[in-house]
Amino acid sequence: MSTPAAAIAVRPRSSFVTVVAWISIILSGLSTFMAIVQGVMVLMVFPFGEMRSMIHGLGAYPAIPPVMQFMLDNVGIFFALSLAFSCLTLLSSVGLLNRKNWARVTFIWILVLGMLGSIAGLFLQFHMFASIPAITEAAPEGLGDQILLMARAMKAAVVVFVAVSGAMSAWIIARLSSREVKAEFGQV
Numbered sequence: 001m002s003t004p005a006a007a008i009a010v011r012p013r014s015s016f017v018t019v020v021a022w023i024s025i026i027l028s029g030l031s032t033f034m035a036i037v038q039g040v041m042v043l044m045v046f047p048f049g050e051m052r053s054m055i056h057g058l059g060a061y062p063a064i065p066p067v068m069q070f071m072l073d074n075v076g077i078f079f080a081l082s083l084a085f086s087c088l089t090l091l092s093s094v095g096l097l098n099r100k101n102w103a104r105v106t107f108i109w110i111l112v113l114g115m116l117g118s119i120a121g122l123f124l125q126f127h128m129f130a131s132i133p134a135i136t137e138a139a140p141e142g143l144g145d146q147i148l149l150m151a152r153a154m155k156a157a158v159v160v161f162v163a164v165s166g167a168m169s170a171w172i173i174a175r176l177s178s179r180e181v182k183a184e185f186g187q188v
Helices: 015-045 048-058 066-073 075-097 101-138 143-176 179-184
Strands: none
Touching: 015 075, 015 143, 015 179, 066 075, 066 101, 075 101, 101 143
């Protein structure tokens, strides 16, 4: 005789979701730990108020690109956001492992935000590297060419990294949005 509890079908658990969840748990756990350590170290070692005053006092601040000025002026906010994002990723990864639908949706949005952040970082890097030609002109003979070559190699590496990580994120999003995975989370 079957009971109502026995009639409930056990949802299959794909290895894809389990592997993605565990990889993300490990990486976001390390990221959370590092964000805490970096935050403590930066706040204890670098007195940002004094450093900002020194930069302003030297008159060097106008030479710093506006984006860097903003980041220097708001470094505490950036550390707090980094920690919050790492914690949210860790929490949603654990939820993903436990097949919670809110975690699946949150994880998808985290991947989307990560992709957008990578693209924004790419544009930021190209903006920051715009000053390289001025640096190379002031460099000693031969060193300017090496600096330009290094800058081009770094740009190329970042473009490849953003493209590959974006493609991987898009693939994971597509898989997490598939009918089979949604069924795993009780969403059909």
